[in-house]
Amino acid sequence: MEIEIATIGGYEEVGRQMTAVRAGDDVVIFDMGLNLSKVLIHDNVETERMHSLDLIDMGAIPDDRVMSELEGDVKAIVPTHGHLDHIGAISKLAHRYDAPIVASPFTIELVKGQIEGEEKFGVDNELVKMSGGESMEIGNGLELEFVHVTHSIIDAINPVLHTPEGAIVYGLDKRLDHNPVLEDPIDMQRFREIGREGEGVLAYIEDTTNAQKKGRTPSESVARTHLKDALQSMEDYDGGIVATTFSSHISRVSSLVEFAKEIGRQPILLGRSMEHYSGAAERMGYVDFPDDLGMFGHRKSVDRAFKRIMNEGKDRFLPVVTGHQGEPRAMLTRMARGETPYELESGDKVVFSARVIPEPTNVGQRYQAEKLLGMQGARIYDEIHVSGHLNQEGHYQMLQALNPKHVIPAHQEMEGYAPYVNLAESEGYKVGRDLHITRNGNRIQLVE
Numbered sequence: 001m002e003i004e005i006a007t008i009g010g011y012e013e014v015g016r017q018m019t020a021v022r023a024g025d026d027v028v029i030f031d032m033g034l035n036l037s038k039v040l041i042h043d044n045v046e047t048e049r050m051h052s053l054d055l056i057d058m059g060a061i062p063d064d065r066v067m068s069e070l071e072g073d074v075k076a077i078v079p080t081h082g083h084l085d086h087i088g089a090i091s092k093l094a095h096r097y098d099a100p101i102v103a104s105p106f107t108i109e110l111v112k113g114q115i116e117g118e119e120k121f122g123v124d125n126e127l128v129k130m131s132g133g134e135s136m137e138i139g140n141g142l143e144l145e146f147v148h149v150t151h152s153i154i155d156a157i158n159p160v161l162h163t164p165e166g167a168i169v170y171g172l173d174k175r176l177d178h179n180p181v182l183e184d185p186i187d188m189q190r191f192r193e194i195g196r197e198g199e200g201v202l203a204y205i206e207d208t209t210n211a212q213k214k215g216r217t218p219s220e221s222v223a224r225t226h227l228k229d230a231l232q233s234m235e236d237y238d239g240g241i242v243a244t245t246f247s248s249h250i251s252r253v254s255s256l257v258e259f260a261k262e263i264g265r266q267p268i269l270l271g272r273s274m275e276h277y278s279g280a281a282e283r284m285g286y287v288d289f290p291d292d293l294g295m296f297g298h299r300k301s302v303d304r305a306f307k308r309i310m311n312e313g314k315d316r317f318l319p320v321v322t323g324h325q326g327e328p329r330a331m332l333t334r335m336a337r338g339e340t341p342y343e344l345e346s347g348d349k350v351v352f353s354a355r356v357i358p359e360p361t362n363v364g365q366r367y368q369a370e371k372l373l374g375m376q377g378a379r380i381y382d383e384i385h386v387s388g389h390l391n392q393e394g395h396y397q398m399l400q401a402l403n404p405k406h407v408i409p410a411h412q413e414m415e416g417y418a419p420y421v422n423l424a425e426s427e428g429y430k431v432g433r434d435l436h437i438t439r440n441g442n443r444i445q446l447v448e
Contacts, residue, residue, distance in 0.1 A: 001141075001164050003202060003447040006070060007438045009033065009062030010172075010410050014359060015085040017172060017411065018062035019205060020070060023163045026139030027072040029097070030159060030170045030205075031079050034088025035060050037361040040327065048119045052092040061089035064096070066441050074099040075139045077125065080172055081156035082110035082277075083248060091118035100126040102136070104146065106155035109280045132157045132187065147194075148187045150177035150220070152388030153248045154286050160194060165447045166202030167194055169402060172411055173207045175217040175387065176394045181224055181251040182287060188401060195402040203446055204404035207411040209389040211420035216393040223386040224255045227353055228262075230381055231318075235263040240314035240348040244324040244332050245385075247273035250281045252353055252385075253320060257289060260318035268305055271322030271331045272297040302331065306341040314348075324354035325362045326369030333365075336372035346377025353384045392423060399427050406446055408436045 001024045010017035015035030021028050038060040039045050047055060055061045067074075074097040079087045087107065091114045094101060101111060108129050115123045130136060132148025132155075143162040150156065151173050161168040169191075178185045195201055210217065234241055243260075245252045253269070260267035267290075269278055275297030281287045296302045309317045319342070323332025332350070334340050350373055356366045370380055390398070399407070407429055409420045417437055429435040436444050 001447065002445075003163060003165050003168070004070065005168070005203065005205070005408065005444045005446065006066050007408070007410070007440060007442050007444065008064055008066055009440055010085070011438050011440050011442070012414055014209060014357070014411055014413070016060065016062050016089065017086050018064065018089070019170065019410070020067060020074075021161055021168050022070050022072045023142055023161065023165075023168075024140055025072045026142055027070055027074045028138065028144065028161055029074060029077045029099075031086045031172065032062065032077065032089040032093050033083075033085040036084055036088070037359050040361055040365070048091070048117050051120055055089075055092060061092055063441060064093055066443070069443065076144060077101045078144065078159045079103045079107055079111065080159060080170065081151055081153050082107045083153055083173070086172070087111055087114055091115050091123055092121060094125050095121050095123045097125070100128045102128045102130055102144065104131055104155040104157050105129045106281065106284060106286060109284060110277070113276060113280070133190075147190050148184060149174035150180050150183070150186045151175065152246060152252075154183055154250050154281065162198075163202070164199070166199035166405065167197075169194065169201055169204045169404065171204055171206045171398065173209070173389055175390055176397060177219045179219045179221045181220045182254060188397075191398065191401045201402045201404040203406040203408060204398070204402050205408045205410055206395070206398070206420070207389055208395075208409045208417060208420040209411050210387055210391045211395060211412075211423055213391040215391050217389065217391045218386045220251050220386060223252065223353070223384065227252070227255055227384050228259050230351060230384055231259045231263055234349055237349065238315045239345060240342075241265065241318050241351070242332070242335070242348070243318060243320045243351040243353060244322065245320070245353040246324065247271065247277045247322055250277060250287055253278055254287050254289070256318070256320050256353065257293060261290065263318075265318040266292070266316055267318050267320060268294040268296070268309075269320050270296055270302050270305060274320065274322050303341055310341055310343060323369065324352055325357060326365030326367070328365065333369050333372075336369050336376070338376075344373065344376040344378050348378050349381060350378045351381045351384060355383055355385045355387070395420065395423055396427070399424070406434045406436060408438065408444065414439070
């Protein structure tokens with residue numbers, strides 16, 4: 001059976017992920033993501049009102065026109081998890097393909113939100129839920145399997161396409177977390193089994209974000225302990241404490257809510273995306289928030305919540321807000337600019353339970369936000385976080401578990417591939433033979 005891989009998006013940047021695998025006459029698409037930094041550099045861009053071709057020209061979503069060169073029919077669109085760099089282009093591109101969107105239950109819920117907010121295209125692809133540990137027949141002699149992985153969002157999976165020529169493992173994004181906070185550990189046993197079954201693993205497409213970092217990525221339980229220690233150290237402070245983290249990081253948000261209660265403060269979630277992700281997680285039973293937890297996304301309701309905090313006393317609340325990357329319209333940035341009823345004062349604590357995404361737009365925006373916060377006297381608690389991506393030892397473990405015949409690095413800028421190339425070559429792979437460094441829009445023929 002012919003096996004061909006089209007590397008459509010996310011092979012020259014961190015963002016707008018999209019990969020297609022053709023096995024015989026059948027095609028499976030993995031991810032359809034957005035590069036948010038390409039949107040943020042333009043003022044007041046509303047992607048839901050924009051045409052896909054304009055977003056492609058901006059470099060914001062994948063240029064999927066290479067799909068016309070693949071001789072096969074798309075059988076499924078498979079996002080790995082609910083981050084925007086993996087689902088943010090579904091509302092712009094999925095309608096072009098007569099294929100269901102197959103994803104884990106929480107990811108499907110977030111995809112629904114993307115589709116409902118779309119104002120340019122009608123997306124009526126069937127939405128199919130499948131959990132980690134489950135599989136389904138697809139196309140002619142193919143099987144799609146979901147392996148549960150741990151990442152900085154709940155319900156993440158690595159999809160595996162089983163073909164007569166071996167398995168194609170799409171390995172974005174994960175860390176090897178054996179002690180997560182809200183869900184099961186990563187299913188490493190299944191990865192080891194896939195590496196030994198049948199024809200083995202024909203190709204492994206790998207997220208190489210942290211390949212330059214030595215050691216292993218710490219567990220989310222480590223970040224939880226760090227966060228608890230930081231907040232407990234503020235227990236006697238009688239001023240304002242504000243926290244920010246990735247809105248989609250439900251495990252981290254739940255820890256913030258819990259620890260706020262422990263230090264005698266009322267947690268309150270503020271910002272559109274904070275309400276969106278946490279609301280969805282609570283409705284689906286992934287997390288059990290206190291009955292009195294407030295979640296507010298609309299600007300007027302957020303400002304009313306800020307007024308309540310100021311009236312009743314900042315020492316009684318811990319607002320958890322959007323804006324950890326310094327996004328111009330996010331809550332924390334508005335607070336830093338003095339555009340909300342919440343008044344920051346000298347000595348107030350701002351906890352960043354997140355890291356700066358290493359991309360120039362984010363770095364610049366975060367720098368500006370921190371400077372503005374500092375000008376108001378805020379004290380910054382930074383990097384209370386662990387990454388959702390593999391460090392070097394995790395990469396070695398995955399290569400040893402899967403023993404793939406071919407390796408395709410992804411999720412990185414071109415110059416950023418070097419550490420992973422060195423790592424893979426130390427395991428016996430060779431560029432141009434079985435280690436494929438590629439660009440967006442390329443095709444790799446694995447079996448002719």
